[in-house]
Amino acid sequence: MEPRIGVFVCHCGTNIAGVVDVNRVVEAAAAWPDVVFSTEYKFMCSDPGQHLLNDAIIRHKLTRVVVAACSPRMHEPTFRKACAMAGLNPYLFEMANIREHCSWVHEDKLAATLKAIDIVRAAVAKARLLEPLQARMVPVTPKVLVVGGGVAGIQAALDIANAGTKVIMVERSQSIGGHMAQLDKTFPTLDCSACILTPKMVQVAQHPNIELMTYSDVENVDGYVGNFTVKIRQRARYVDESTCTSCGVCLEKCPKKVPSEFDEGMATRKAIYRSFPQAVPGRPVIDKESCTYFKNGKCKICEIFCEPKAIRWDDQDRVVEEKVGAIIVATGMGLIDPHGLGQWGYGRFPNVLTGLEFERLNNATGPTGGRITCKDGSEPKSVAILHCVGSRDRNHKEYCSRVCCMYSLKFAHLIKEKTHATVYNFYIDMRCFGKGYEEFYNRLLHEGVKFIRGKAAYVTDQAYGDEETGKLVVSAESTTLGQVLRVPVDMVILASAVAPQNDAEAVARLFGMGRSPDGFFMEKHPKLEPFATATDGVYLAGSCQSPKDIPDTVAHGAAAASTALSMISRGMVEVEAATAEVLKDFCSGCKVCQDVCPYSAISFHDDTHLAEVNASVCKGCGTCVATCPSSAITGHHFNDLQVLAQIDAAFAWE
Amino acid sequence: MSHFATPMMEVPEMIAEVGGKTLDLCYQCGTCSGTCPWNLVRDFRVRDIITRAQLGLEGYEGEDLWMCATCNACVDRCPQGVEIVDLVRTIRMLIAETGAAPKTLRAVLGSVQSNGNPWSGEPSARMAWAGADPVPAFDGTPEYAYFTCCTQAYDPRNAKVIRAAAKVMDAGCVSYGFVGGGEWCCGDAVRKTGAQSSFQRLADHNINLMNGLGVKKMLVPSPHCLNTFRKEYPELGGKWEVTHLVELLRDLVRSGRLAMKTAVPVKAIYHDPCYLGRNNDIYDAPRDVLRGVPGLQLIEFARTRDEAVCCGGGGGRLWMETPVNERFAVLKLKEAVAKGADTVVTACPYCISMFEDAKTALGLDQMQIADVVEIVAQAL
Amino acid sequence: MSTPFEPRIVVLCCNWCTYAGADLAGTSRMKYAPNVRLVRVMCSGRVDPSFVLRAFQDGADGVLVAGCHPGDCHYINGNLKAMRRFPALEKMVAQFGIEPQRLRLEWISAAEGDVFVRVVNEMTAQVRALGALDWRRRAAVGPLPEHAG
Ligand SMILES: Cc1cc2nc3c(=O)[nH]c(=O)nc-3n(C[C@H](O)[C@H](O)[C@H](O)COP(=O)(O)OP(=O)(O)OC[C@H]3O[C@@H](n4cnc5c(N)ncnc54)[C@H](O)[C@@H]3O)c2cc1C
Ligand code: SF4
Ligand code: SF4
Numbered sequence A: 001m002e003p004r005i006g007v008f009v010c011h012c013g014t015n016i017a018g019v020v021d022v023n024r025v026v027e028a029a030a031a032w033p034d035v036v037f038s039t040e041y042k043f044m045c046s047d048p049g050q051h052l053l054n055d056a057i058i059r060h061k062l063t064r065v066v067v068a069a070c071s072p073r074m075h076e077p078t079f080r081k082a083c084a085m086a087g088l089n090p091y092l093f094e095m096a097n098i099r100e101h102c103s104w105v106h107e108d109k110l111a112a113t114l115k116a117i118d119i120v121r122a123a124v125a126k127a128r129l130l131e132p133l134q135a136r137m138v139p140v141t142p143k144v145l146v147v148g149g150g151v152a153g154i155q156a157a158l159d160i161a162n163a164g165t166k167v168i169m170v171e172r173s174q175s176i177g178g179h180m181a182q183l184d185k186t187f188p189t190l191d192c193s194a195c196i197l198t199p200k201m202v203q204v205a206q207h208p209n210i211e212l213m214t215y216s217d218v219e220n221v222d223g224y225v226g227n228f229t230v231k232i233r234q235r236a237r238y239v240d241e242s243t244c245t246s247c248g249v250c251l252e253k254c255p256k257k258v259p260s261e262f263d264e265g266m267a268t269r270k271a272i273y274r275s276f277p278q279a280v281p282g283r284p285v286i287d288k289e290s291c292t293y294f295k296n297g298k299c300k301i302c303e304i305f306c307e308p309k310a311i312r313w314d315d316q317d318r319v320v321e322e323k324v325g326a327i328i329v330a331t332g333m334g335l336i337d338p339h340g341l342g343q344w345g346y347g348r349f350p351n352v353l354t355g356l357e358f359e360r361l362n363n364a365t366g367p368t369g370g371r372i373t374c375k376d377g378s379e380p381k382s383v384a385i386l387h388c389v390g391s392r393d394r395n396h397k398e399y400c401s402r403v404c405c406m407y408s409l410k411f412a413h414l415i416k417e418k419t420h421a422t423v424y425n426f427y428i429d430m431r432c433f434g435k436g437y438e439e440f441y442n443r444l445l446h447e448g449v450k451f452i453r454g455k456a457a458y459v460t461d462q463a464y465g466d467e468e469t470g471k472l473v474v475s476a477e478s479t480t481l482g483q484v485l486r487v488p489v490d491m492v493i494l495a496s497a498v499a500p501q502n503d504a505e506a507v508a509r510l511f512g513m514g515r516s517p518d519g520f521f522m523e524k525h526p527k528l529e530p531f532a533t534a535t536d537g538v539y540l541a542g543s544c545q546s547p548k549d550i551p552d553t554v555a556h557g558a559a560a561a562s563t564a565l566s567m568i569s570r571g572m573v574e575v576e577a578a579t580a581e582v583l584k585d586f587c588s589g590c591k592v593c594q595d596v597c598p599y600s601a602i603s604f605h606d607d608t609h610l611a612e613v614n615a616s617v618c619k620g621c622g623t624c625v626a627t628c629p630s631s632a633i634t635g636h637h638f639n640d641l642q643v644l645a646q647i648d649a650a651f652a653w654e
Numbered sequence B: 001m002s003h004f005a006t007p008m009m010e011v012p013e014m015i016a017e018v019g020g021k022t023l024d025l026c027y028q029c030g031t032c033s034g035t036c037p038w039n040l041v042r043d044f045r046v047r048d049i050i051t052r053a054q055l056g057l058e059g060y061e062g063e064d065l066w067m068c069a070t071c072n073a074c075v076d077r078c079p080q081g082v083e084i085v086d087l088v089r090t091i092r093m094l095i096a097e098t099g100a101a102p103k104t105l106r107a108v109l110g111s112v113q114s115n116g117n118p119w120s121g122e123p124s125a126r127m128a129w130a131g132a133d134p135v136p137a138f139d140g141t142p143e144y145a146y147f148t149c150c151t152q153a154y155d156p157r158n159a160k161v162i163r164a165a166a167k168v169m170d171a172g173c174v175s176y177g178f179v180g181g182g183e184w185c186c187g188d189a190v191r192k193t194g195a196q197s198s199f200q201r202l203a204d205h206n207i208n209l210m211n212g213l214g215v216k217k218m219l220v221p222s223p224h225c226l227n228t229f230r231k232e233y234p235e236l237g238g239k240w241e242v243t244h245l246v247e248l249l250r251d252l253v254r255s256g257r258l259a260m261k262t263a264v265p266v267k268a269i270y271h272d273p274c275y276l277g278r279n280n281d282i283y284d285a286p287r288d289v290l291r292g293v294p295g296l297q298l299i300e301f302a303r304t305r306d307e308a309v310c311c312g313g314g315g316g317r318l319w320m321e322t323p324v325n326e327r328f329a330v331l332k333l334k335e336a337v338a339k340g341a342d343t344v345v346t347a348c349p350y351c352i353s354m355f356e357d358a359k360t361a362l363g364l365d366q367m368q369i370a371d372v373v374e375i376v377a378q379a380l
Numbered sequence C: 001m002s003t004p005f006e007p008r009i010v011v012l013c014c015n016w017c018t019y020a021g022a023d024l025a026g027t028s029r030m031k032y033a034p035n036v037r038l039v040r041v042m043c044s045g046r047v048d049p050s051f052v053l054r055a056f057q058d059g060a061d062g063v064l065v066a067g068c069h070p071g072d073c074h075y076i077n078g079n080l081k082a083m084r085r086f087p088a089l090e091k092m093v094a095q096f097g098i099e100p101q102r103l104r105l106e107w108i109s110a111a112e113g114d115v116f117v118r119v120v121n122e123m124t125a126q127v128r129a130l131g132a133l134d135w136r137r138r139a140a141v142g143p144l145p146e147h148a149g
């Protein structure tokens, strides 16, 4: 039976119709063989648009549908669903992308219209040869893996666990908490970070539905939405989980000191350590790299003092395999390496600090017990806070780090509160966009903090006058005044840029995610699905997607949790129907396909000498199809005939 | 002028048309003004020029326009990638067309036009520095063609540097010859003052000359020649491998072809020429050479390498009057004295001139100003 | 021909990176030459050499094969298979007398809308400089296959 094709051309308001002559496309389509119906509509994806599609399928007995609109990556699911509602197999639908690939990228209306006609013609050519496919449903493993135990991961894990679904949380460092645990007060309300975070950390540890694995890494991810298999490496801790009482005696006795990561290297920790006093879990780990015993075979002091006998020198890394239905990546953010910011004096002048270093300096559990002092122990009489260091700067990071303006204000307040110092903020724009943020800025003005509208150009210790002697001098133009200022201060705090984690590339690969040009993980849609990724079943939470403050991070974590939960609670997921299939009559038994399949989805039957594709493992990449020398494999939905027909129709050749 | 100003969009459009494409990117952070060395000695805000030019407001074309020494410090730091120096050059070009360039500059450009050099030097006297001694001429056979900077050829102080260079190259058995009398100014500073057609004329002449001589590798003593030959000449047809003298010196010392045996017991402070350092990223070569000089103690200015403060001689400033208390070289010389240095070493004819002038102005008779190659010559 | 020559370039690209990169060029409203038509397959590994030849046979003046950067393929390493196949394809195309600039393999990620634009514009200019291929006439490779429209 000849196919009956319907073509629907969308205006997308003026997005398409403003450039492409939609009516001309409709007319052209009407003239092609097998096209029995063609029309245009303002918004095909709208409710009335879908109704129109539905009615037309029934009225005109359409057996193929082509919608010419936006990218299939945007609305293919929408229209497939609409086709199914009208009783048409959803795989008999084809989309022609005349927005992203045409009206939005061309200005010449005639050229764009002709191109749109070509694009629709190619879609019709493919549609003519489409075959119905049956989507398969498979059950979902009702368990979620959360990677990263910052506040984003914590929020997501608790939301999911509270809904009754099992969670595995994998955290790389000794304790969960992330950057928020390093902070003292939090803007704009100035609540104590530990006071609001620690209870949540404890809840994670105690929750019956959460299995917490710290000091661990995800090594491998296999499978697909609803059915992932992950390999997790739990690094050897050399401290027995069940025996250790977290008494902390070992931490006192261990003689080996190394710089503390948690304190940004401003204080030391021991070779046996927990990241910070309120760490969760509280039981320490031995850092093998620094431990004296592991180095020279002598010491074992911790063992001597450990009353419950929890030290295990023969502890080994463990690799466990877990099945999960969804993965939430919440690996957070890093900070730009301040050593590349030479003009602002970092690394050259001891009293030039990064934001996080100041957080630790100001923290009651930090190196000075929370006293704000210069390196020589004296109280600073003046402090400069330099905004946008490495952010909004094409030499470093082009984006705005979104937290610096606000934490700079917070720092100014804390310095005012604890010292008598004059505080200068050097800024380009004050970005105080959140709830209560502008009010906080105002409060700071009341507190007498000085604001200079100009980016700090450099910091030097070279004095050109008595008032500069022995000081750090900040040079900047006050752009409001039109005068270059030299401001002598005792301490400089760099609001240095937030950056993607150093290993973001490897993590993106591990979980099959993309990265946006800024290096952060790429969301599926920047507005509508900022917590999903290109890989179904893998979601994003928190500052690994873009720089975020705590309120936004928590909201994002909760959103990722609810999306993962809604998938899990459906119980079943649809898996790829567009898989490959071996045509037995043509298979010569050469086994080339087996070598090229990235998923080992092809088995070879020695008895019949034939290859066979395991449809539940195949993901439909089509590599075997292109490789098979006997053309014995067909790739459903992208078979040779379909693709060739599309190529043949790509241009009006003559 | 009334007390308010009205934007004139023809101005930014004109600037964009002649190449100032990055003008509109400026977001008024002030990094450039805050970085600019002028503000160590007087008020000069390059951002002002940019903002005014963006809006076509009067003032962008005023006297301040000729202040910029094209040291590139601001360009290196601008977070928006605004090509500030190039914008300054472009605006100068537009202004120069109206005949509004400063008087001293006009005299210099006149000499460039008639003599092929900015120093009113007779073209025939270009090789006069050599005196009666025979020096190798480039005839196509030597490996390197040595391009003498005008300032070396006609300024007696800088002429000494060439003689030192010749001595060192001979000692290192370098195969070289002087391009000699036919060469004209490389045109770097001419170009930076906005005299585009004069620059074009100089470049065409030099390219014909050198291509005619069969030059493959060029050796230059001036970072300004280096920068122009590397960055501006290729698209005009002058494609040679261009090496600065200090790069060659470093290679000679490293490979052992040059043995420095005589102690030069000085406390030397190295000044980074803007066109060698910031513009061409050559920071280590001169320092490596100096560290190999027996007896020499090397110290640094407070702001060095990519942060180094300019000598004040680039972009045509060499030919303009600057009050003594506003000279960067004076400021730097004072710092050198305070640090106990007895020698300022650098690697650029303009810097040598600026520092020699500063030395005279400050009456620092004991202070030695030297090119790296002069130090090496002493150490042979 | 009275109208000036407009190159016709077929782009065979993977769904995950290059197609998405082209989408990004669209959402970012970048502008590029209207001379390309995209044919989407799931992975660059699916690009059968016969697809490329067919495009030339149909009358294409250039063919661009594009996928994810090595290591980023959505299907682990389909693009490496495409890459390995490519030299043989280039050789074959050369044997047919087709200039090498007419066939290009590029890695363009979902974040590289700008790269997509650059590659398309570059290739359009290059192919424009070469002129029409008109391979069927050059090589007399038989009649145009049936196609829609
Ligand atoms: C100086 C400074 C001050 C700030 N002050 C405030 C403030 O006052 N108020 C406010 O609202 N916000 C503030 N912020 C922002 C706040 O820190 C962030 O919003 C918050 O930390 C983001 O949480 P997160 O969970 O997304 O990431 P993170 O806190 O970075 O946590 C990520 C976690 O994932 C773990 N991890 C990373 N990679 C892996 C991996 N591959 N496998 C397993 N685990 C991994 C890390 O160890 C870490 O525990 C400040 C930020 C800075 C830099
Ligand atoms: S540094 Fe760049 S962006 Fe900032 S004011 Fe100067 S030109 Fe403008
Ligand atoms: S190039 Fe140097 S002198 Fe010119 S404006 Fe920039 S910093 Fe100032």
Ligand code: FES
Binding pocket: C014, C015, C016, C017, C018, C042, C043, C044, C045, C066, C067, C068, C073, C074, C075, C077, C078, C079
């Ligand atoms: S999915 Fe893009 S090349 Fe494989």
